[in-house]
Amino acid sequence: MTETTERxxxxxxxxxxxxxxxxxxxxxxxxxxxxxxxxxxREIAQKSNFSHGVLHYYFTDKVELLTYSVRRFEExxxxxxxxxxxxxxxxxxxxxxxxxxxAGTLRSxxxxxxxxxxxxxxxxxxxxxxxxxxxxxxxxxxxIWRVVERYAELAGASLVVTEPVAYAAFDGLFQQAxxxxxxxxxxxxxxxxxxxxxxxxxxxxxG
Amino acid sequence: MTETTERxxxxxxxxxxxxxxxxxxxxxxxxxxxxxxxxxxREIAQKSNFSHGVLHYYFTDKVELLTYSVRRFEExxxxxxxxxxxxxxxxxxxxxxxxxxxAGTLRSxxxxxxxxxxxxxxxxxxxxxxxxxxxxxxxxxxxIWRVVERYAELAGASLVVTEPVAYAAFDGLFQQAxxxxxxxxxxxxxxxxxxxxxxxxxxxxxG
DNA sequence: GCTTATTTTGGACGATCGTCAAGATTTTCT
DNA sequence: AGAAAATCTTGACGATCGTCCAAAATAAGC
Numbered sequence: 001m002t003e004t005t006e007r008x009x010x011x012x013x014x015x016x017x018x019x020x021x022x023x024x025x026x027x028x029x030x031x032x033x034x035x036x037x038x039x040x041x042r043e044i045a046q047k048s049n050f051s052h053g054v055l056h057y058y059f060t061d062k063v064e065l066l067t068y069s070v071r072r073f074e075e076x077x078x079x080x081x082x083x084x085x086x087x088x089x090x091x092x093x094x095x096x097x098x099x100x101x102x103a104g105t106l107r108s109x110x111x112x113x114x115x116x117x118x119x120x121x122x123x124x125x126x127x128x129x130x131x132x133x134x135x136x137x138x139x140x141x142x143x144i145w146r147v148v149e150r151y152a153e154l155a156g157a158s159l160v161v162t163e164p165v166a167y168a169a170f171d172g173l174f175q176q177a178x179x180x181x182x183x184x185x186x187x188x189x190x191x192x193x194x195x196x197x198x199x200x201x202x203x204x205x206x207g
Numbered sequence: 208m209t210e211t212t213e214r215x216x217x218x219x220x221x222x223x224x225x226x227x228x229x230x231x232x233x234x235x236x237x238x239x240x241x242x243x244x245x246x247x248x249r250e251i252a253q254k255s256n257f258s259h260g261v262l263h264y265y266f267t268d269k270v271e272l273l274t275y276s277v278r279r280f281e282e283x284x285x286x287x288x289x290x291x292x293x294x295x296x297x298x299x300x301x302x303x304x305x306x307x308x309x310a311g312t313l314r315s316x317x318x319x320x321x322x323x324x325x326x327x328x329x330x331x332x333x334x335x336x337x338x339x340x341x342x343x344x345x346x347x348x349x350x351i352w353r354v355v356e357r358y359a360e361l362a363g364a365s366l367v368v369t370e371p372v373a374y375a376a377f378d379g380l381f382q383q384a385x386x387x388x389x390x391x392x393x394x395x396x397x398x399x400x401x402x403x404x405x406x407x408x409x410x411x412x413x414g
Numbered sequence: 415g416c417t418t419a420t421t422t423t424g425g426a427c428g429a430t431c432g433t434c435a436a437g438a439t440t441t442t443c444t
Numbered sequence: 445a446g447a448a449a450a451t452c453t454t455g456a457c458g459a460t461c462g463t464c465c466a467a468a469a470t471a472a473g474c
Contacts, residue, residue, distance in 0.1 A: 035331070036244055037244035038332070040460075041462065041463090042462095050422070050423085051424065053422070053424065053464085054423080117328050118331070118332070120386070121325050122244065124324070124325070125241065125242035125321070125325070133386075160409060161409065162405075164398075165380065165405065167379075167383070168376070168379040168402075169376040169379055169406070171379045172374075172376050172378045173372065175375070175378075175379065176344075176374070178331070179327070179331065180341075182331050199368070202367060202410065247430075248431080248432065249432095257453090258453050258454070259432095259453095260433095260455095261451080262432095264451070264452075
């Protein structure tokens with residue numbers, strides 16, 4: 001790390017950080033396409049406009065490149081349902097909006113979602129990713145919780161599950177939908193929207 | 208396949224099948240230890256008592272070895288809670304037994320569970336695994352449903368979720384517990400047992 | 415414009431991968 | 445026991461991997 005900061009003393013720090021971000025973008029693109037198991041540095045470099053050697057100029061090794069990319073990935077996926085929460089003026093509206101948002105991102109961001117699940121799973125084998133994965137997962141959990149809390153508020157009901165349980169349930173639901181969606185099931189999106197709404201209703205009492 | 212059946216015409220079919228099963232066992236052991244991304248044929252052979260070349264005698268290529276192993280893997284993991292279902296004489300007892308069984312297998316079979324999630328995720332990238340994964344997943348879903356149905360029966364309540372939703376929720380719960388368990392959280396097991404029971408209660412009406 | 419940093423290239427390295435085939439070994443059959 | 449078939453070992457192959465490095469290319473400072 002020391003040599004890195006020295007190396008960029010003359011040029012602007014922003015330029016260096018910008019390149020790292022740029023390469024991280026290509027990394028995520030390659031990962032979402034090929035999966036962790038088959039993503040090589042040469043594949044990543046090909047997604048960018050640089051040669052494979054440059055990756056070791058901006059990152060010490062492959063692990064640092066991947067963890068950095070994963071950390072950036074987090075920003076994309078933890079505010080996905082906030083809009084639906086803010087827009088909803090009734091419990092029914094939130095239920096509808098949440099389901100639609102899940103179905104929407106299932107269809108349009110499927111490869112990114114499978115990347116996330118791939119990385120989270122990889123952290124079960126490689127300790128290097130574990131801390132970042134747990135942090136991102138906590139943020140996803142909070143994102144779901146904002147939906148559930150707001151729903152209970154709008155419905156005038158009280159919550160009957162803990163935050164981790166609510167997250168686990170919706171995450172499991174989404175993962176199943178992703179599996180079937182990528183397997184070619186056309187109806188996966190609609191099913192997900194309906195199931196998410198149904199589950200939402202079950203997680204509060206007296207709805 | 209034709210040449211394979213011809214090759215074993217003289218010897219007994221059982222011998223051939225037995226070797227395949229034996230090698231599949233070593234494959235699963237290697238996979239659960241290293242993960243899909245880092246399991247090589249030489250690693251697998253080392254887990255067995257054979258050299259790496261023998262794998263291509265009993266299997267045409269790596270994909271066939273892996274899919275065959277996955278198919279065998281299915282047998283282990285789809286009857287796990289049936290005992291708890293059969294033994295329970297009340298809803299409370301089933302709730303307790305189911306939670307305990309989940310926590311138990313979480314602690315003792317963690318590496319096998321992470322293998323399953325790894326393979327299921329891999330099927331999002333490799334179509335070769337998809338059919339087998341979907342079939343195993345369906346069996347796991349049925350296994351969970353047997354628990355939920357029996358619980359509703361014992362509790363004298365009616366079901367308010369579909370089979371896929373129930374499975375997704377419990378599977379998500381287990382996956383979260385596995386993540387935290389492998390991350391070193393001692394309490395992951397107890398939390399899972401409690402959360403599973405709580406969720407079970409929420410999935411039937413009028414409990 | 416010349417010198418000095420910084421950035422990028424592209425080839426080379428050792429290791430490891432899946433696959434294959436020739437030969438040694440073991441088992442089976444007559 | 446000897447021939448034939450089945451099983452297993454071993455070494456090699458081309459490909460690809462992460463990593464490194466010398467040199468080309470580009471940008472910055474004077």
